[in-house]
Amino acid sequence: MNVNLIEIMSLPFMQRALLGALITGLIAPSLGIYLVQRRMSLIGDGIGHIALTGVGVGLLTGTSPVLTAIIVSALGAVAVELIRERGRTSGDIALAILFYGGIAGGVFLVGLAPGKGSANLTSYLFGSLLTTSATDLTTIAILGGCVLAVTVGLRPWLFAICQDEEYAKVSGLPVRALNLLLAVMTAVTVTVAMRSVGLLLVSALMVVPVAAAQLVSRGFGGTMTLAMLGGVISAGAGIGVSAGYDTAPGATIVLAAIALFILVAAVGTALRRRRRADTGPAAVCEPPECVLDS
Amino acid sequence: MNPPVLEIRHGAVAYDRPVLRDVNLTVRSGEVVAVLGANGSGKSTMIRAGLGLVPLAEGQVELFGAPLRRFRDWQRIGYVPQRLGAGGGVPATVGEVVSSGRLARRGFPGLLRAGDRQAVARALAAVDLTDRTHDPVASLSGGQQQRTLIARALAGEPDLLVLDEPTAGVDAKSQEAFAQALRDFVRHGGTVLLVAHELGPLQPIITRAVVVHDGVIAHDGAVPHPAGHHAEPGHDHVHPHAPQDPPSIWGRE
Ligand SMILES: Nc1ncnc2c1ncn2[C@@H]1O[C@H](COP(=O)(O)OP(=O)(O)OP(=O)(O)O)[C@@H](O)[C@H]1O
Ligand SMILES: [Mg+2]
Numbered sequence: 215m216n217v218n219l220i221e222i223m224s225l226p227f228m229q230r231a232l233l234g235a236l237i238t239g240l241i242a243p244s245l246g247i248y249l250v251q252r253r254m255s256l257i258g259d260g261i262g263h264i265a266l267t268g269v270g271v272g273l274l275t276g277t278s279p280v281l282t283a284i285i286v287s288a289l290g291a292v293a294v295e296l297i298r299e300r301g302r303t304s305g306d307i308a309l310a311i312l313f314y315g316g317i318a319g320g321v322f323l324v325g326l327a328p329g330k331g332s333a334n335l336t337s338y339l340f341g342s343l344l345t346t347s348a349t350d351l352t353t354i355a356i357l358g359g360c361v362l363a364v365t366v367g368l369r370p371w372l373f374a375i376c377q378d379e380e381y382a383k384v385s386g387l388p389v390r391a392l393n394l395l396l397a398v399m400t401a402v403t404v405t406v407a408m409r410s411v412g413l414l415l416v417s418a419l420m421v422v423p424v425a426a427a428q429l430v431s432r433g434f435g436g437t438m439t440l441a442m443l444g445g446v447i448s449a450g451a452g453i454g455v456s457a458g459y460d461t462a463p464g465a466t467i468v469l470a471a472i473a474l475f476i477l478v479a480a481v482g483t484a485l486r487r488r489r490r491a492d493t494g495p496a497a498v499c500e501p502p503e504c505v506l507d508s
Numbered sequence: 509m510n511p512p513v514l515e516i517r518h519g520a521v522a523y524d525r526p527v528l529r530d531v532n533l534t535v536r537s538g539e540v541v542a543v544l545g546a547n548g549s550g551k552s553t554m555i556r557a558g559l560g561l562v563p564l565a566e567g568q569v570e571l572f573g574a575p576l577r578r579f580r581d582w583q584r585i586g587y588v589p590q591r592l593g594a595g596g597g598v599p600a601t602v603g604e605v606v607s608s609g610r611l612a613r614r615g616f617p618g619l620l621r622a623g624d625r626q627a628v629a630r631a632l633a634a635v636d637l638t639d640r641t642h643d644p645v646a647s648l649s650g651g652q653q654q655r656t657l658i659a660r661a662l663a664g665e666p667d668l669l670v671l672d673e674p675t676a677g678v679d680a681k682s683q684e685a686f687a688q689a690l691r692d693f694v695r696h697g698g699t700v701l702l703v704a705h706e707l708g709p710l711q712p713i714i715t716r717a718v719v720v721h722d723g724v725i726a727h728d729g730a731v732p733h734p735a736g737h738h739a740e741p742g743h744d745h746v747h748p749h750a751p752q753d754p755p756s757i758w759g760r761e
Contacts, residue, residue: 251598368617374608377600380589384559385612385664386582424598432644433601 231343239449243441244365246420259417264290264316270323291397341412341464411464426475510537519567529723545720583612586661590672609663631663671702
């Protein structure tokens, strides 16, 4: 199988697929970490649902589905942000309507489009890496660069608004603008990932590498670096396995990410047990204060 | 008289039901004002309204002489909320949290300079958490987390510190250290507005106390004594709206 794999990977379309997957693996966790920090891990999934309506609009009107997916999912992400900002209890229901409306609307519109086919729909829902063209790859690279510029370049500010929004307001940060920027970047990430893992699996690549990184990291910066590394490893491993066994690349990448999570969890637990056995109880405690005096 | 740094005039706040009816509060430069009152009396609501975090149904807020809407000098304010923000799905180190206190000074999107790092290190030292800089905040005790939030506010080198129960859950030794840090802060020209339940070692540095009760400021003047010993005509200025019997330090429970 090894020789076979090298042979397969030398094919240009496989190389494009690999590159596209690696870019997605790098950027999805870099954005997902902010969603996880806000305890809104599943929002990426919802934005993915909304993006499908954008795809439907694109196919129906004959414009690029990537462009329409970005526009529609960005509008959806901004709506989600406005609902979150209000902090309404009814927000939950509003989100459900938005998300399921998004996916139903997408399926409906794709059905109306000329040359409709379930194959077409499947490629957006579960990815279609192998058909990545050179133009697609350029688009992915440019959009990915935008996302990274924001998620990495603005990390201290985005960290502050996701960690403690009220404090960020009192610091005079442009909280609203940053929140909307983050929402739009979520939409862009979803659209980029649509090609590699598909709209239904986008959220996995945003969240699972972050969850794995958290198991071993102590801080936010460290978690982000490890999560991006984990995303890239999952993407590479997923493409390799899917080429070797001829499985769906998107699903294989996601499974690789989950396998990585389980591996890190197992190794982490073993290491912790080892360390505890080595050093004994290691509770960090401050010097005692004099209770009798006070 | 020193210029006012925080002023609430006829402030009213209602959530589902009214919490503050007609609050008038002026904090002047150099003062150390303690806000007292029972649980749920609206102490946090009042200071949050003063910072623009809770919208006023009626009345105005001025910060450093500017109406809230036009106030831009946020680096002059350090805020210590009652508890750590909701964010925290991802671990963050003490150093990272305290560094976010520099953002107001750094501007957007400014670079992190050596001066910023030094200010963060000083703030960590002031609350005695230097050796915990690289530990996750979640691994700290409640009192240590509170000190992390104080360090975050100090890191911005503000002129006005607004603290919501900064010493809740903080042990006696750290309270002494905190009192000392506040004393230094005030000596260098700082102003403090703090909510507290027990003043403890802070008592000597408090210059004025206000008691929030029944939607208004029911007492504004000297630190009231615990229930029963509050009749000190020389110091006590009882607000006209206040009920006949002035509330104790706890308000009326
Ligand atoms: N976000 C909110 N939504 C609805 N009601 C609120 C909200 N925040 C506070 N309240 C209500 O407003 C009242 C005042 O709350 P606040 O937190 O200001 O009290 P406090 O004086 O700070 O109390 P504590 O001593 O417990 O900190 C309480 O009755 C509380 O239930
Ligand atoms: Mg409170």
